[in-house]
Amino acid sequence: MATKVREIEKPDIPIPVRQLIVGTRLPCDIFIRENDELKVLFNMDVLYTKISQDILKEKGISEVYIFMRDSPRFDHYLSANRSLNRPVDPDSKASFKEYAYRKEQYHQIDPALLTPGTQISFSLLLLDKFKFSPLLDASDNSPAELDESVLKVAGDLIIKKSDLPRYYEYILALRQSDKLSGSDKIKIKSLAVKETSKIVLQDFLADPRSGEKIKEVNTLVNDMIDCILEDRDAIYMLLSMKGYDYYTYTHSVNVAALSVSLGIAIDLKRDDIEKLGTGTMLHDIGKSVISHEILNKQGKLDNVEYTVMKSHVIEGEKIMRDHKSFPEESLSAVVQHHEKLSGKGYPYGLCGKDIGLFGRISAIADCYDALTTRRPYRLAFSPFTALTVISKETGDYDASLLRIFIKMLGKIS
Numbered sequence: 001m002a003t004k005v006r007e008i009e010k011p012d013i014p015i016p017v018r019q020l021i022v023g024t025r026l027p028c029d030i031f032i033r034e035n036d037e038l039k040v041l042f043n044m045d046v047l048y049t050k051i052s053q054d055i056l057k058e059k060g061i062s063e064v065y066i067f068m069r070d071s072p073r074f075d076h077y078l079s080a081n082r083s084l085n086r087p088v089d090p091d092s093k094a095s096f097k098e099y100a101y102r103k104e105q106y107h108q109i110d111p112a113l114l115t116p117g118t119q120i121s122f123s124l125l126l127l128d129k130f131k132f133s134p135l136l137d138a139s140d141n142s143p144a145e146l147d148e149s150v151l152k153v154a155g156d157l158i159i160k161k162s163d164l165p166r167y168y169e170y171i172l173a174l175r176q177s178d179k180l181s182g183s184d185k186i187k188i189k190s191l192a193v194k195e196t197s198k199i200v201l202q203d204f205l206a207d208p209r210s211g212e213k214i215k216e217v218n219t220l221v222n223d224m225i226d227c228i229l230e231d232r233d234a235i236y237m238l239l240s241m242k243g244y245d246y247y248t249y250t251h252s253v254n255v256a257a258l259s260v261s262l263g264i265a266i267d268l269k270r271d272d273i274e275k276l277g278t279g280t281m282l283h284d285i286g287k288s289v290i291s292h293e294i295l296n297k298q299g300k301l302d303n304v305e306y307t308v309m310k311s312h313v314i315e316g317e318k319i320m321r322d323h324k325s326f327p328e329e330s331l332s333a334v335v336q337h338h339e340k341l342s343g344k345g346y347p348y349g350l351c352g353k354d355i356g357l358f359g360r361i362s363a364i365a366d367c368y369d370a371l372t373t374r375r376p377y378r379l380a381f382s383p384f385t386a387l388t389v390i391s392k393e394t395g396d397y398d399a400s401l402l403r404i405f406i407k408m409l410g411k412i413s
């Protein structure tokens with residue numbers, strides 16, 4: 001009788017290993033077959049990590065087993081995680097539309113602020129090759145310890161928008177830590193300013209009429225200026241240049257950091273650097289009215305799409321003019337960042353001296369960041385190549401500002 005019961009309960013439903021999803025808790029006990037015997041490999045509720053996946057791959061195990069009675073539970077696990085584990089076909093319109101929409105539900109973060117061994121209460125996911133996959137499950141009730149392997153993954157580390165308050169708390173705690181000193185302090189402060197700016201800008205892009213957010217942008221620009229004044233190398237912590245995809249908020253913080261740094265290099269007054277920083281941080285705010293599909297389109301925009309995309313400058317001007325506290329000087333970074341000295345820019349085709357200093361600075365910073373940012377359909381230019389490309393566009397950019405810009409970025413070129 002006892003033997004019969006054991007036979008009925010034999011875990012004999014085979015499951016391909018690829019159905020186990022990194023970063024999820026396993027829905028039931030998982031077995032492997034070794035020397036014709038079935039042995040427990042993972043217990044139910046265990047976190048399936050990248051390390052577990054690598055070990056199975058190393059051992060050449062491609063199939064695991066579960067009990068028949070756990071089959072419905074496993075089916076539910078698969079369907080609950082299906083949307084995260086499904087790759088997107090960038091050539092399929094419907095599939096890409098879904099990707100563009102889904103991308104907006106997440107926020108890209110910098111792994112440099114995540115220390116292995118610390119506890120986090122927000123979940124981590126990975127965006128790579130148009131595919132979203134869970135990496136680590138965590139919440140207030142069930143915090144998780146950060147594992148080094150999680151931070152080494154290739155792709156963009158992302159979190160759910162609903163987890164932003166918990167991520168914000170994590171940054172705040174790091175910034176306020178009394179264990180920091182010397183170079184660590186300025187490094188963490190710069191990374192924290194960058195990450196907080198990205199959060200505030202993503203919020204601003206979602207609600208560009210909010211007056212409150214301008215004050216937050218001003219505070220962050222001042223923090224950014226303090227970081228660079230304290231240590232010119234802080235610029236490297238303030239910039240995000242590696243990534244799988246493009247995010248308007250990340251690009252905006254990069255353009256502001258580059259512009260502020262250039263403003264400092266040419267000895268602008270503090271008050272002017274603040275106006276330059278605020279203007280460049282919000283230079284692409286008009287993209288808030290452009291559809292996600294056009295913003296995220298992989299490859300060349302057609303004529304109609306390009307016209308829509310270019311309208312972000314006029315839209316940005318309209319939005320920022322309504323903000324009475326936004327300085328007129330800052331507005332020139334919004335209005336003129338796509339103008340070129342040759343007159344070939346947009347929206348007004350301004351030439352030479354008609355383009356102000358903030359317009360000239362933001363145009364260089366904007367183009368440099370666009371070239372050094374990776375897109376899923378093309379690799380990023382190295383800083384050196386990007387600077388060479390911009391330098392060849394003689395007649396489009398201010399040559400003396402460009403020289404100082406190149407010198408300023410000499411270390412990363």
Ligand SMILES: [Fe+2]
Nearest residue numbers: 283284337338
């Ligand atoms: Fe722009």
Ligand SMILES: [Fe+2]
Nearest residue numbers: 251283284366
């Ligand atoms: Fe831009």
